[in-house]
Amino acid sequence: MPKDMTPDTTIYERRESEARSYCRSFPTTFVKAQGSEMTDADGNTYIDFLAGCSSLNYGHGDPDMKAALIEHISRDGISHGLDMHTDAKADFLEAYEKHILEPRGLDYKIMMTGPTGTNAVEAAIKLARKVTGRRNVIAFTNGFHGMTLGSLALTGNSGKRNGAGGAHLGDVTHLPYDGSMGDGVDTLQFIEAMLENGSSGVDAPAAFIFEPVQGEGGLNAASDEWMQGVARLAKRLGALLIVDDIQSGCGRTGTYFAFERAGIEPDMVTQAKSLSGYGLPFAALLIKPEHDIWKPAEHNGTFRGNNHAFVTGRVAIEKFWADKSFESELQSKATVLTTGLQEVADLIPGAKLKGRGLxxxxxxxxxxxxxxxxxxxxxxxxxxxxxGADDEVVKVLAPLTTPDEMFRKGLGILLEAARDVTDNNNKIAAE
Structure with a gap:
């Protein structure tokens, strides 16, 4: 970008809300992105290990998705269509059915919600209450499910909850997530004891909701046994099981759904983030057919579904999930990541690895x-x-498509940064 076209950065301080956050950590103006790299107005290029908080699992500007979107726009394809039938929607649904649901033996109706993850979560808890006639929802410590009031009530982080300004965040019981009470403590046993004790004060739940790996909560990963136990408990209590796979889904943990390894079939699954494949806003709720009891327009929104996202999302599915080759690559990349992060952990007394897959x-x-x-x-x-609860986890969310050489280069930079900081802190402590 020519210097005379460089944006006046004072406009952000002058006009943008104090709610802005990521820009405070990365104080530059980005003008271009491709693959796993972003470039700023001064021509500096950065390796991206954030990927839009897992909204860009397939990298920035995938050429096949871009070409399909340009073709769709060029022929005056539908841009906004409420929930009307369109060719783009039909193509996306068929690809999702053929390459995602059927190979996994899953049967879900797909509800187009508003454009963000919290919209899918709101729809899920609303439907669970409608199906069961109950109000209480069981959520878990360190969970993050969104920032609108219903989703925020499910969220554990006090800083985010404080943003509600005293608004009621009720009808939710927070119970301990797997491993949250320390090694050797079976939280599932505790949960069962609370819910099966008629004097515990915990109302019969409409639903349980959890993330297989807690993204914002510090990369806490639930074991297969814990996920299976919660699924069994929900069924026994007549509650629905909702899996929030918004950040952990679309391949992030090594399989398309993060719950696949546990062999469970949730009653509902929330999806967003990388669902469009291209960073376009797109969220959906997967619902077992027997629970899809909505009346027409009983839950809606102006931007439910996104035809541009249907176009790119279809390409993402067909390009990356039509066979097992991409999933196999994720396994080897996860090994590279674990090895690289262990080198970082070895520099810092008491540091430990967290999470799963990529x-x-x-x-x-x-x-x-x-x-x-x-x-x-x-x-x-x-x-x-x-x-993490106190931002104590250095978190890698590199695009799943990051070339191995660049992936290792990024991990090398992280190792150098950790070494610089620890050496400097040790020097200060010695003075």
């Missing part, structure tokens, strides 16, 4: 330290962020 990170024990490492990484050309 949704992993290092718990360095301190939000301040994690923040310093990410800031230093950005100075060296890597975009990476933190997660």
């Amino acid at each position: 949704m992993q990170g290092v718990d360095v024990g301190s939000g301040e330290l994690a923040g310093e490492i990410c800031a230093r990484a950005f100075e060296k050309g890597l975009i990476i962020e933190t997660s």
Whole structure:
């Protein structure tokens, strides 16, 4: 970009809300992105290990998705159509049925919700209450499900909950997630004891909702046994099982759905983030047919479905999920990630790896330290962020399509950043 076209960065301070967040960690103006790299107005290129918080699992500007979208727009294809039938929607649904649902033996109706993940979560808990006639929903510690009031009530983080400004965040019982009470404590046993005790004070639930791997909560990964146990408990209590696969889905943990390895079949599954494949807003709720009891327009929204996202989402499915080759590549990449992150953890006393598949990170024990490492990484050309209750986890969400050489280069930058920060902190402590 010519210098005279560089944006006036004071406009952000002058006009954009104080709610902005990621731009504070990455104080530059980005003008271009391709694959696993982003370029700013000064011509600096960064490896992207954030990927739109897992909204860009297939990288920036996939050429096949781009070509299909340009063709659709060029022929005056439908852009906005409410929930009317369109060719783009039909093509997406057929691809999803053929390549995602049928190979996994799954039978779901697909509900187009509003454009973001929280819209899918809101629809799920609303439908669960309608189906069961109950109000209470069981959510879990460190869970994150969205920022609108219903989803926020399910979310555990106090900082995010404080944004409600005192609004009622009720009709939810928060119980301990797998491993949240320390090694050796069976949280599933605790959950069962609470829900099967008529004097526990916990109302009969309409639903259970959990993330197979807690993205914002610090990359806590539920075991297969825990997920299976919650599924059995929900069925025994007459509650619905909702799996929030918004950040952990679309291949992020190594399989299309993060719950596949547990062999469970949730009553509902929320999807968003990388569902469009191209970073376009698109969210949907998968519903077992027997629970799809909505009356027409009983739950709707102006932007439910997104025809441009239908186009790119279809290409993503056909390109990456029509056979097992892409999924096989994810396994080898996960091994590279684990190895690279272990080198980082070895530098820091008490640090440990967290997560699963290509949704992993290092718990360095301190939000301040994690923040310093990410800031230093950005100075060296890597975009990476933190997660966890106290932002103590350095979290890798690289595009799943990142070439191996670039992936290793990014992990090398992260290692250098961690070494710089720890060496500097050790020097200060010694003075």
